[in-house]
Amino acid sequence: VRVTLLSGGVGGARFATGIVDAVGAGALTVVGNVGDDLEVLGLHVSPDLDSLLYTLAGVGDSERGWGRGKETWNALETVEELGGEAWFRLGDRDIGLHLVRTEALRRGSPLSEVTARLAAAFGLETALLPATDDRLRTWLDTPAGALPFQDWFVRRGHRDPVNRVRYEGADSARPAPGVLEGLREADLLLIAPSNPFVSIGPILAVPEIRQALSERNVPCVAVSPLIGGQAVKGPAAEMLARLTGGTSAAQVTSCYLGLIDVLVFDEADADDADGVAALGVRPLVTRTLMSDRDTTRRLAEAALEAATVTQ
Ligand code: FO1
Numbered sequence: 220v221r222v223t224l225l226s227g228g229v230g231g232a233r234f235a236t237g238i239v240d241a242v243g244a245g246a247l248t249v250v251g252n253v254g255d256d257l258e259v260l261g262l263h264v265s266p267d268l269d270s271l272l273y274t275l276a277g278v279g280d281s282e283r284g285w286g287r288g289k290e291t292w293n294a295l296e297t298v299e300e301l302g303g304e305a306w307f308r309l310g311d312r313d314i315g316l317h318l319v320r321t322e323a324l325r326r327g328s329p330l331s332e333v334t335a336r337l338a339a340a341f342g343l344e345t346a347l348l349p350a351t352d353d354r355l356r357t358w359l360d361t362p363a364g365a366l367p368f369q370d371w372f373v374r375r376g377h378r379d380p381v382n383r384v385r386y387e388g389a390d391s392a393r394p395a396p397g398v399l400e401g402l403r404e405a406d407l408l409l410i411a412p413s414n415p416f417v418s419i420g421p422i423l424a425v426p427e428i429r430q431a432l433s434e435r436n437v438p439c440v441a442v443s444p445l446i447g448g449q450a451v452k453g454p455a456a457e458m459l460a461r462l463t464g465g466t467s468a469a470q471v472t473s474c475y476l477g478l479i480d481v482l483v484f485d486e487a488d489a490d491d492a493d494g495v496a497a498l499g500v501r502p503l504v505t506r507t508l509m510s511d512r513d514t515t516r517r518l519a520e521a522a523l524e525a526a527t528v529t530q
Contacts, residue, residue: 222523223248223405225350227418228255228267229284229452230444231411232274233509235345237519238409239275240512244344248401249275250428252413253330253349254357254386254421255368259307260298262317263324266369267418268334268349269316276341284452287312306374331395346397350422353392357421358385368417377454380461384416389424394431402431407526410441412507412518414455415474416462423478432478438526440481442518443471446507447487468502469494476500481525483507483518501525 222242224235226249238247252267266285273279273287280288290310299305309317316337323333329352338347357368361379371377402408413419423429432439448466450456456466463470468484468491475482482500484491485507492502503525509515 220406220523221246221248221404222407222409223250223401224409224411225250225419225422226267226271226411227252227413228270230509231267231413231418232270232279232284233515234411234442234519235271235275236512237509237515237517238523239345240516241519241523244275248346248348248397248405250348250350250398250401250422252418252421253351254355254417254424255372256356257307257367257369259369260304260309261321262309262314263321264307264309264317265320265330265334265349268347269313271347272334272338272341272343275343275345275347276338278341286310307369329395331397346401348397348401349395350398350428351392351425352395354388355392355421355425356387357417358387359383359417360385372417372454377457381416381454381458382461384420384458384462386421386424389421390426392425394425394427399427399431402428402435405437407437407523408432408435408439409522409526410439410475410479412442412444412509414444414450414453414458415471416455416458419474429478438480439478440483440503440522440526441471441475441479442507442522443468443482443484443488445471445488446485451508467491467494469498472498472500481522483522483525 256265270285330349359366359371359381360383444455459466468488472495483503489504495502505521
């Protein structure tokens with residue numbers, strides 16, 4: 220089977236490893252979020268693509284979920300000593316990658332081309348694609364004003380309540396090369412257990428991507444990032460509550476209406492099944508906590524199985 224996965228960073232990257240374990244690395248195409256990309260210290264950082272790249276290549280820091288394992292922080296310490304911007308923590312090894320990417324982008328290479336080059340250098344067999352090569356940035360409207368994604372998320376610790384999420388540049392963004400093919404030629408489509416607003420939202424905000432998904436003729440299965448109405452990590456629950464009025468699996472479903480056939484969600488939320496079904500989406504209740512390689516693979520298999528049954 221050929222599988223195309225829409226994914227954010229940390230949780231999505233872990234889920235991607237489960238898909239790789241289940242179907243093989245070569246069968247998977249991952250479309251990654253670029254809405255939280257940023258320029259910091261003159262470097263172009265693509266946090267979600269990098270979480271996917273490092274995790275799939277087996278060189279990521281499994282505890283943090285982002286950045287590289289066996290990391291050192293000498294460059295950042297120097298930045299700090301010199302009074303530079305050190306709030307966004309870039310490790311030495313990570314910086315090496317950002318140097319190569321930033322240079323290639325400045326020479327005019329599109330992000331998809333640079334990403335493919337980096338992925339090949341890390342020996343990745345999975346196709347890793349940015350949703351778009353165009354500039355797309357997530358902004359959060361909060362009582363403290365409009366904040367760029369990483370200012371809100373990292374610098375301010377996502378403490379500001381979000382009134383609205385905006386995807387700057389999305390309206391005119393075109394899917395990166397390979398994305399539409401990935402969506403049209405896959406046997407099944409998956410949406411990772413990532414934040415619907417700030418991880419998957421920016422991908423779906425690219426008009427041709429949303430259109431391809433709504434016109435799919437293969438099943439699309441989303442995995443909820445919530446367990447017992449709570450996020451395993453990050454602000455998904457608070458955002459869902461404020462922007463949709465609750466944190467049930469039905470509210471997660473409402474983020475993907477018309478785009479998915481099945482929602483996989485946790486046993487702790489089994490009572491939400493009727494609410495999901497009422498929206499015309501098939502509920503699939505299972506254990507969704509990805510605590511180790513085994514549970515991650517089992518969740519991936521449950522999602523793949525759900526798609527097969529739907530077909
Ligand atoms: N997340 C943090 O919470 N603090 C950081 O300092 C931080 C640095 C960082 C550097 C490189 C990278 O690839 C990711 C990094 N992240 C950091 C994670 C990232 O901001 C978020 O997890 C994603 O953008 C959300 O999907």
